[in-house]
Amino acid sequence: LAKTTQPISMDSYEGQEVNITCSHNNIATNDYITWYQQFPSQGPRFIIQGYKTKVTNEVASLFIPADRKSSTLSLPRVSLSDTAVYYCLVGDMASAGTALIFGKGTTLSVSS
Amino acid sequence: NAGVTQTPKFQVLKTGQSMTLQCAQDMNHNSMYWYRQDPGMGLRLIYYSASEGTTDKGEVPNGYNVSRLNKREFSLRLESAAPSQTSVYFCASNRDRGLANYGYTFGSGTRLTVV
Numbered sequence: 001l002a003k004t005t006q007p008i009s010m011d012s013y014e015g016q017e018v019n020i021t022c023s024h025n026n027i028a029t030n031d032y033i034t035w036y037q038q039f040p041s042q043g044p045r046f047i048i049q050g051y052k053t054k055v056t057n058e059v060a061s062l063f064i065p066a067d068r069k070s071s072t073l074s075l076p077r078v079s080l081s082d083t084a085v086y087y088c089l090v091g092d093m094a095s096a097g098t099a100l101i102f103g104k105g106t107t108l109s110v111s112s
Numbered sequence: 113n114a115g116v117t118q119t120p121k122f123q124v125l126k127t128g129q130s131m132t133l134q135c136a137q138d139m140n141h142n143s144m145y146w147y148r149q150d151p152g153m154g155l156r157l158i159y160y161s162a163s164e165g166t167t168d169k170g171e172v173p174n175g176y177n178v179s180r181l182n183k184r185e186f187s188l189r190l191e192s193a194a195p196s197q198t199s200v201y202f203c204a205s206n207r208d209r210g211l212a213n214y215g216y217t218f219g220s221g222t223r224l225t226v227v
Contacts, residue, residue, distance in 0.1 A: 034215055043116075043202045043218030044155070087154065098206070099145065099170055100216065102155040 004088045009107045018075045020106050022088030025069050030092040033064060033071045038085045038105070047086075048073070075108075083110045114138050118203050118219035125193040125226045133188040133222050135203030143206040144186035145216065146170075146178060148199040155202060161186055193226045200224070 005023040012018045024033070032051050036044035048055055050062040050071070061074040075082055087105040091098045119134045137144065142163050147155040147170075157170030161180040175197060177189045186205075190197060200223050204216040 036215070041221070043204070043221055044216070045218070046215030049215055098143070099157050099160045099168070101157060101171065102147070104152075104154045 003101075004090055004103055006086075006088050006103065006106045008104065009109070011109050011111065012078055014079055014110060014112050015077050018078050018082070018108060018110075020073045020075075020086055020088075020108070021070060022073070023070050024088070024090045027068050027090050028092065031090045032092070033062065033068075034089045034091070034100070035060070035062065035073045036087040036089065036102075038087065044087060044102075078108075078110045080110050080112060082108060084108060116203055116205055116217050116219035118201075118222050120222060121220065122223045123225070125190075125224065127194060127226060129193050130189065130191050131193065132190075133201055133203075133224075134185070135187065135219060136185045137203075137205040137217070138184065139205060139207070139217065140183070141205035141207050141217070142183070144180065145204040145206070146176075146186070146188045147202045147204065148172065148197075149202060149221075150199050158188065158201075190224075193224075195226045198224060198226045 034049040035047045037047050038044040048060050048062045052064050055062045063072040085105040085107050087102050089100045091100050116137045145160040146158040149155045156172050159178040161167045164183045167178050179187045200221045202221050203219045206216050
């Protein structure tokens with residue numbers, strides 16, 4: 001499984017756009033990139049997933065360059081409720097039993 | 113639709129005691145997983161099951177056993193609890209191949225304290 005590297009922490013203010021970049025130099029051909037959000041005392045929650053180029057949903061956008069060695073999670077106009085830990089994971093999610101390995105994630109702190 | 117249900121939510125054990133953490137999903141998912149999360153840390157994979165009848169070790173399997181009872185249920189057993197197993201345990205499931213959204217669905221966790 002490809003290892004990922006992301007910043008330990010980030011700070012932002014309400015209303016700003018936040019971009020969290022994740023490095024995954026050893027990503028394999030069949031690997032997808034998935035981001036999760038975790039609030040204190042809760043299990044992680046799926047945010048977005050992509051394979052290449054750009055993916056957008058109602059919560060976030062995911063930008064993946066052509067070489068796929070990195071990805072950027074973009075959160076538009078963050079609010080206080082976006083304060084959480086964000087995990088970037090890489091794995092072949094279409095194969096049975098793919099076991100995702102979580103790192104320490106990026107702790108995002110949003111202030112007013 | 114309950115998703116992934118874990119029981120109990122909280123548990124205190126004495127060193128050496130045994131217990132089983134229960135996990136059930138109602139989404140007809142094939143794969144199920146057990147993770148532990150220690151304070152300030154990410155999640156670490158204990159065991160997983162790609163399908164009914166199969167289980168595999170993850171990053172930190174020592175001290176644990178698992179059973180994939182059927183497609184819905186995946187239990188985690190501590191045979192002789194140790195203080196080092198004090199943690200929050202999360203169960204997750206995944207649909208694997210299918211339409212868009214291959215993400216895991218997590219339960220709300222079991223907070224275990226071993227004294």
